[in-house]
Amino acid sequence: MRSLLLLICGFISITAQAQLQGFSKASAAAQLALEKKFDEQLKSSNVDEYLKQMSSRPHHLGSPGSKAVAEYIAGKFKSWGYQTEIETFYVLFPTPKTRLLEMIGPKKFTASLKEPALKEDATSGQANEQLPVYNAWSADGDVTGDLVFVNYGVPADYEQLEKLGIDVKGKIVIAKYGRSWRGIKPKVAQEHGALGCIIYSDPKDDGYFQGDVYPKGPFRNEYGAQRGSVEDMPIYPGDPLTPNIGATKDAQRLDRKDAANLLKIPVIPISYADAKPLLESLEGPVAPEGWRGALPFTYHIGPGKTKMHLKLDFDWKIVPCYDVIAKLTGSEFPDQWVMRGNHHDAWVNGAGDPLSGQSAMMEEARAIGELAKTGWRPKRTIVYGAWDGEEPSLLGSTEWVEYHADELKQKVVLYINSDGNERGFVDVEGSQGLENFFNEISGDITDPQTGVSVRERFVSKKITDASSAKEKKEWMEKKMVTMGALGAGSDYSPFIQHLGIPSLNIGYGGEGDGGEYHSIYDSYDMYSRFKDPGFVYGVVQAKTTGRVTLRMADAELLPFDFRIVTKKISGYAKELMETTNEMRDATVTENKVLIEKYYSLAADPTKTFIAPKPKEEVPYLNFSSLQNALTALEKHSNQLAQILDNPSLSAEQKNKINTQLYKAEQNLLLSNGLPRRSWYKHSIYAPGFYTGYGVKTLPGIREAIEQRNWKEAQDMIEQTAATITQFSNYLGEIK
């Protein structure tokens, strides 16, 4: 049972008992002593220094600043004793040549598309090197059309528009940031025939409604705008021209027009100062309550007399992408890699995103380097990756992973990702067999603000936020940091979703309020004032990811517990079966409501209302293969746990088992990948096709059900059951 009992008994410090998952009693004491020395090395002043230095000028992909940052990081790693190289890929990266957004009727207004410099923010005036406000991977275009407000621009919003009799075909849409990854908005707009797409930050979600705006407070001011990628990453991330292969200098490239993850329409992000006159001028129906933001007027949907002209032109250049790779070779298992990663490129100065995470990772690496200088060596090789080009589309990590795929599938024991980091609560997502392992660690790290463990603080937050007494009680009993499933949005994506390599994403947050995201105000001044004053949580992050790295590097038996994975997958499967049943009931009811015309009778006859058509009824799906596969998996994961619990396992046996354990998750890959996006191979986790960052568990089945594609749902049940059976059989053979 390992530490499960301990966790149930409450926040007992595990340190006192010198018992660690993956370690014998004797070696646990040594490991804890090592970690104590590691902790003593960590200095917030160093985190401050790295962050200040690297954020001192804009450093987006392809810029001189980015090269300088890569070289700075490489230099540091070298000086700390790592075998370091900069590995360069050559990737497509569009930057704007023309950006014009103007209202041409009923009044004339030209959007400023500009964030002004502030005297309170030292780097905000570096206009020469700043990437202007734009969405990378927008198409070139010169379009004119009537404006329609589409709320968050997700599929449900278009269903609502249909009921109101509004079609966006041949029009330009304006959508709010939020509720989905930004790339979904132009994708869905394009599917509905829109000519162009504007995305703006509404002050309700990201501005004065949330709190005082910059520079008085941390929230987005009226001119702040959110840059960001709109590549269709749910199809595949990375270089659009080189799916599945590394974008080396001489790689075979697609023609740009054939890249399946590129948009056909132009799209631009704007501030609420720029959005205000457009929205205020709209006519047509008043927007439904949930659509309205915090601008001081009545939100209308349009269309009406408001006509927009959008002209965008980009420089579609191939640019170098500098990944810094640093290694500390393992003493016993040099070909088993524990890998850490964080990107280094930013949209502008990127103090928070990504440098807060990068700086913490560097301080962690320095401290491990210091340990190595004392003669200690990790059993397994520790590899650091500082990725370039994450912002446009996870370029540095994806190209590197695609290029080294075969080696990585053999060698990587765990990939531990981080990104922006700030004051607050620990958050972890990823390969859920490590949930107990992570709880052991998070129970052993002290939160600097409260003096309790970061695990206890996490649980306190869950108890506080729980909406019912029942839920509070459950959290007080559970007392665990729950490990969420991984969606998309940072560099773990190619590791876990393309290759099935166990991955975690770890960071702190929740108390570093702000609206600096992807703006020129994501600066050292802003970060040090609002996000992590004193860089205290930079050190906590280094302690956390450092422990994960060190324990995985030194473990005698890798601490994977597949019983947890079994439980989580069974939970997802149960949820899907329930969802299907609920959809069946709801469809019958909804169709009856429609046939009896109740919606039309309730509607205000003075307003347009077009009742939707009844939907095809939901058939009964055959889930038995999935259920049987899960039953077998439960048996095999329990058997494996017994084998791992055997105290008389020899070192040799453990070493053999380890090589099997860390490759287990690869058995969950679908050989052909997911429908219509074969790059995504994991059968349990994927980003949503129509949500973006948000994870969809059992994605092949779930999305087919959501799209009411019953044939595909049944087919994906069988395919997923087959991968689970393969995984289960694999576990059954470990010994």
Added chain:
Amino acid sequence: MRSLLLLICGFISITAQAQLQGFSKASAAAQLALEKKFDEQLKSSNVDEYLKQMSSRPHHLGSPGSKAVAEYIAGKFKSWGYQTEIETFYVLFPTPKTRLLEMIGPKKFTASLKEPALKEDATSGQANEQLPVYNAWSADGDVTGDLVFVNYGVPADYEQLEKLGIDVKGKIVIAKYGRSWRGIKPKVAQEHGALGCIIYSDPKDDGYFQGDVYPKGPFRNEYGAQRGSVEDMPIYPGDPLTPNIGATKDAQRLDRKDAANLLKIPVIPISYADAKPLLESLEGPVAPEGWRGALPFTYHIGPGKTKMHLKLDFDWKIVPCYDVIAKLTGSEFPDQWVMRGNHHDAWVNGAGDPLSGQSAMMEEARAIGELAKTGWRPKRTIVYGAWDGEEPSLLGSTEWVEYHADELKQKVVLYINSDGNERGFVDVEGSQGLENFFNEISGDITDPQTGVSVRERFVSKKITDASSAKEKKEWMEKKMVTMGALGAGSDYSPFIQHLGIPSLNIGYGGEGDGGEYHSIYDSYDMYSRFKDPGFVYGVVQAKTTGRVTLRMADAELLPFDFRIVTKKISGYAKELMETTNEMRDATVTENKVLIEKYYSLAADPTKTFIAPKPKEEVPYLNFSSLQNALTALEKHSNQLAQILDNPSLSAEQKNKINTQLYKAEQNLLLSNGLPRRSWYKHSIYAPGFYTGYGVKTLPGIREAIEQRNWKEAQDMIEQTAATITQFSNYLGEIK
């Protein structure tokens, strides 16, 4: 079973079967023929004419306009053949002499307290006769203090303030309109030691967030402000100086300082144009998300440098209050009264509130008068009451009811109230024994916009608004207009809550959007443009209330079905038992969370957070007397239903039973009334002590539980059980 089966079978027109609740088959046909003639009389052009005439100048209590309106109504009733008189009471009514609200720091700003005239609104410029923007029954006062924003100013908001370490003692509070009856806001502020209270209309709840503002659209513009009473009506309504007795010229009056329903602090309502500079200037913590409105800045709570000066002075005059009482004497039972009522006084011109209801009632009365001219007479006496002084505190109705209490308890079979009326859906609340009766009527009236019955349209709306498939299914099966319980807020209050007289409140609404409430813009121009163009729903309302009146006046057997009452009370009791159990569980959990300090650990240490103290645990209450009383009531109400269903009842027997039926509800009165507010005697329905308009069912028990007063809760269980037993025994003896 009477018509229950019919209702279950769907929207079958009852007309075709010439079967009506309370009528034999033979007389049902005659009744339906009568109602057909009645319908033919109703003319929207008359509703238009009455409304236009009466809203042509301001007509608040005590004004020349009010006297003119009373005389106009009396003249009309006389001309339609009613025995009509104006009955005058003499009531206290404060009107403003001084109104000054100014911000004296950090900047100077004086509130305009003024709604400007609009060229699109013909009566908006009648400044000479308009009551200015104020809250009636505010105390006189001249206070200066720091400003604190208290959200909606209800008790839960002060709990939140306590957690934030903010005390309003010695300060001036500003609260938003909404979430409670307005009088609760200064009452709770006063209980917490505030010096004064400002109430404003936030554009989120009542302004541009909702839709286009007047005169472009119907919603409240930036200068619109909501007048209204802040008398503590949950203690007692009516003249503060004459509780329980009629305010006749020579009635014995309390000294004003001894009136328990008068405030001690000054309070004033303002527009959002006036509120904006005050709120924008506030400092202190950012308001919690649910507190923020739609003004374009960050909402702070204060206190800080924002200092207010509020000076109010009133003319506390005794004024005449003109109730118009019109009778059409019954041919068989002149001493059984079916009574209709609607107030005629307004805050200003009051086209919607109350004249839309008043005009519909007048057209109904005219049509009945026309029927009478053909020789027909109702069996029972029909009485119309057009009340004065409803706006300040239900003055006209309360004083009249208190004065005539003994007679009314003997004679009134049913009081049918109405107030503002507009385009939309039927709404009915009141004595729930009439639920089936009302469904028969609402199934027989055609909605002019859709051509289906108003019952079917009501059900369509419920289905549309239901949030789950389960709920939609339930509504499709039920297909009934559910009758809600009556709280407070219009002239039924003294009838049902003080005397236990069966009462209904009936009106249409939900499609007459607007923000004209209690402003100078509640005008003929506004009403006819936005609330009920063509006065179509004025006629529908007259058809509905006219049918209720005619059928109750002519019924052979009064259509009360106390099985429904039993079911509803049992539901409320069950709810209370469940609530108590949930509170018990929640208190245990909450106390554990507090003792373990989870809230404090989760709180952001850079912000003030004061954890509340653990609460006394919830004891088990003894509900057995209530449960036993309800068991007996079920038995007796079933027995009574059998007696009433007997087809061989003689006319004489029916007449005898009728006199017992309509007085039954009086048995539900508590002899001493509710704790701390003995004017309220009904044991099943009362307005909430801390919510105002909103009904509290089983109020004695429920409010004691909510206030965690366990001793009183147990005491009120016994008292309520005793009234239910008395009611049950009474029903058991009807024959």
